Amino acid sequence: MTRRILVVANPHRDETLEAARLVADTLGDAVVDVCTELDRMPAGPAEAALVLGGDGTMLHAAAMTRGTGIPLLGVNLGRVGFLAELERDDVVHAARRLADGDFDIEERGTLDVVVTAPDGTTTHGWALNEATVERANLRTTVEVALDIDDHPLSTFGCDGVVVATATGSTAHAFSAGGPVLWPEVDAVLVVPLAAHALFSRPLVVGPTSRVSIEILERSSSDGQVVLDGARAIDLPRGGRCEVRRGTQPVRLARMNDAPFSERLVRKFSLPVDGFRGTRRDRWNPEI
Template sequence: MIEAVGIILNYRKKQPVLMGKQLVEKFKEKGIKVYAPQKDADALNIGGPYLTPEEGHKVHCVLTLGGDGTILRAARYFASQNIPLLGINMGTLGFLTEVEVSEIDNALEKLMAGSYWIENRMMIQAEVKRQGETIKQFSALNDFVINKGPLARLITLEIIVGEEYVTTYKADGVIISSPTGSTAYSLSAGGPIVYPELEVTILTPICPHTLGARPIVLPSYKTVQVRIVNQAESMLTIDGQNGFPLEKEDEIIIAKAEHNVKMIRIKEKRFFSVLRQKIKNENYVFYE
């Protein structure tokens, strides 16, 4: 019996907010409490108490209303609490979401009946060190990107995997992604498509000034250390949503996170069919 659910939505857009309010009423009719983080709750007019990661144990699962960006935000917010996410696509691409708007009623019926399965997705974490001290830590579902500032100047990055020196890139930056993130920015930069159930990290340089640089796939137990050798207003970007300014000689250590994201799946496994459909929708060619 589900007693409470959480909702995270793209509260900057009208349609997710309207749909969220409809879902709140549906859950109330069934005697199910609805919680949300403060900004989401304000958009839904449901007030407090607000849903925080520490209070995540109150809810059976979290529904996300939006696109992949909403899923990424929810993953970073709740993954450490092992709260499963059900993504409802109200965005554009929707690689990570599970159901479309037209499928919501059927999805809710299956959710109530417990007719679903859980897919675990690996997350990655980053530790920023400055003068030997840790100054910031982050987690991501898709990727961390270390890139240059707005001026057309290369950044120099030293790459160490585990304890072994790999190379020094002169490039626009580098992407370190999870298998989930392999179909995001890394794909656009020439990185490989990685099946999401694998536990690896992908190192993809962005426009390296060399003829020989290639993406590298690494086992998840290996750490990736990136040192800013020549700083050009560089930035660490987390899942394409949050940024942290970097300085010369900063070290960014990226590793597999201690927790996974739990994704509620109602349909059968269909990674390649989703990949074909989504990429075709974006006017790309993907050969079957």
């Protein structure tokens, strides 16, 4: 049986295209076929996907492989790269370990989204990081009503509302002042954006809760729902967006058993020297 690995690379950067060629050579030496388009693959599933780029490329790969169960291994060739497992110098190492099947699987929760227009028609979507209800007119705010589990919580004017997974807590929600959630925290994060309200703090709700955001008729702007910063659904005045925990997780390939705190320290360059002694040697075995 032919073995196949899907390679997803940011096509707009020379560095990622060169890394993809290096990966193809490495996998070829291991007698593993390389596919670059999931819908054009020959018969037979891919064992895994090697994703070369930043978080945007990882989110694109998650959308491309949705429903297939293919685990994603990210090599960060972008900037922060929170979803990536390895860094740019690890490209060949990553390809070899994928070819050997030497990785663990970690499942990350997603969000299922239903947008209901004023006429009752519905549009369905999903997100790995976040679903953001945003103002369609950037020159004004949008008036929203927020409820949890069909119980009204508050109405306010704002730039928008972010509803995020634990995975997405370090993305848009973080930039809006939301807390960082460890990946294993099974919860949904709600963060208002520049809300004109006394009660506008981030909320962490339970995994079975339903978060609903309605664009009020009195709003001076329509809205839109943006999924993972890439896919948009119109949300006119009188429309409603309901978000709940997704039924299909995303599977990530893991090759490093370091704790999440190490990822935070590395990605955000947090100062740790001097805190109960110099501990960098604990986090980086190469030092």
